[in-house]
Amino acid sequence: MNDKTAVAPSNFIRHIIDEDIKNNKNQGKVKTRFPPEPNGYLHIGHAKSICLNFGLAKDYQGVCNLRFDDTNPEKEDMEYVDSIKEDVTWLGFKWFEDVKYSSDYFDKLYQYAIDLIKDGKAYVCSLSPEQAREYRGSLTEPGKDSPYRSRTIEENLELFEKMKQGKFDEGEHVLRAKIDMASGNMNMRDPIIYRIRKEAHHQTGNQWCIYPMYDYTHCISDALEGITHSVCTLEFEDHRPLYDWFLDQIDIDCHPQQIEFARLNLNYTVTSKRKLKQLVDENIVNGWDDPRMPTISGFRRRGYTPASIRDFSERTGVTKVDGIVDMSLLEFCIREDLEHHAARTMCVIRPLKVIIDNYEEDKIEKLSAPKHPKNTDMGNRSLIMEKEIYIDHQDFTEDPPPKYKRLTTGKEIRLRNSYVIKCESVVKDEQGNITELHCSYDPETLGKNPEGRKVQGVIHWVSANHSHVAVVKEYDRLFTVEKPDGQNQDFLSFYNPNSLVEHTSARIEPDLIKAQVGENFQFEREGYFVKDKDSSDELPVFNRTVTLRDNWEKKPDNKDAKPRRRRG
């Protein structure tokens, strides 16, 4: 799956599994699961969880289930289950057997609930939500027993049956576990097992009007599926006693081990379904798959590859330390992948016409250039050289800073894969804007360096009459600060208005018009780009995945650096 020889990453979960296998726990088997709730699109944090769970299963010759944790019909939707399946598949993983749903177990869950009632471990509580909150106590004060805690088993059975039959309204009654209202762990203060929700469910339709809660459902679903290691994030640490409690009370022969790890945080973005949904709903971005979004679908559209995201997941490690990973690591991962696999091409994003005065009128030369500087197996592409070409506005200045390696008046420059040209004169409009350059070329410099002179740089270019117009979208980080969801300010106030810059008159090499949507390229000297789905046959659209690393722009003494592209 990965080109690189996998260096078995050491982490505490693997230590636990290694120990379990050594002790022949679970007959030495490993079975994991990825349990998303279909209430939004998956983001980079989920990607890490997917890579962890499926990766663990793969490395230990086990299997991994995909199970939708669908116990809250209010927030869930088929659109999300479809997108989640697509994302998991795209990342390169195959789930065991068919997709599973917690709702597959609603009947069994109901039976176990009846067992709990019969054992005196659960009761129907008729406190209103407000009253229940008061009875629950606070973080520092114990709660009080519900007055309904002592209902008889018969009464509970009858009430619960009626709840299921729809005889009550939402909020009238709930089924609660009878544990300990004085527990320091809020989750153990008689947690709710079932609540009434008169809502159609995307899998079970109108079959049910009572729905089980997460804590009750998750552990039993894991056990029913024979999961050995139930990996989840840190915030569920407090829920583990409850996870274990339910499995200890019911008659079931499997007791998976819940293990918590720190969720992935990335700087300059947000990874909370609620906030991502807000960005979509308020049209701050253009949908869940906007290339600026940290969603899997966003990264896919941005041009990230599955391998790069898997690599990133592995490099960030698995621990219980709640940290925030630098975006630069993700950028490193995609650059590394694309450096090896993306074909090279030239695209002039901000065209500036260059007329080569001593180049023969109407002459056309067909040149050839490698698609990759090192991997010759990728073959060549052809270029057209002629009297009029375009170079990038940013590759010319009349006032060059020290060590400038682009074109300037009276100096020579190498046209990548073509001749050396020299700038003879500059044409400007009334406002003083540079509109055209007149150059001369040295016919002796195709494929070889001029004798006795050193050319100070190389710039990319494209033929004026044999190139195509294209739209190029440059993306930058979505937020202007590292932790947009920091303290006391709305995260939206940190939105980066320059996160999308669109260039509508870019010019691409002739061959690039044949590119496929989703195909990755390196626009030489600019960055990695991918053809977007918004392309038409006449007008291709390219998204910038990431820039090339650039040591020049970072130099503090480089006064030319500012207006040029930013990271991203």
Place this chain on the structure above:
RNA sequence: UGGGCCGUCGCCAAGCGGUAAGGCCCCGGGUUUUGAUCCCGGUAUGCGCAGGUUCGAAUCCUGCCGGCCCAGCCA
């Protein structure tokens, strides 16, 4: 004395009593028709702080300090 968890380089992260791996970022230098790639080299006398145990402590003990999570009929 509410409960749970976490603190090793700017960011991740190994380490599990024998004297601080690695990656990213960053900084030098070399090669280069991409200011890319690639290649060399550099970057924690110290592991939140303070004591203690020990021949020896990031690793064990004690006490502090700092951070995160929990009071949804959400997951």
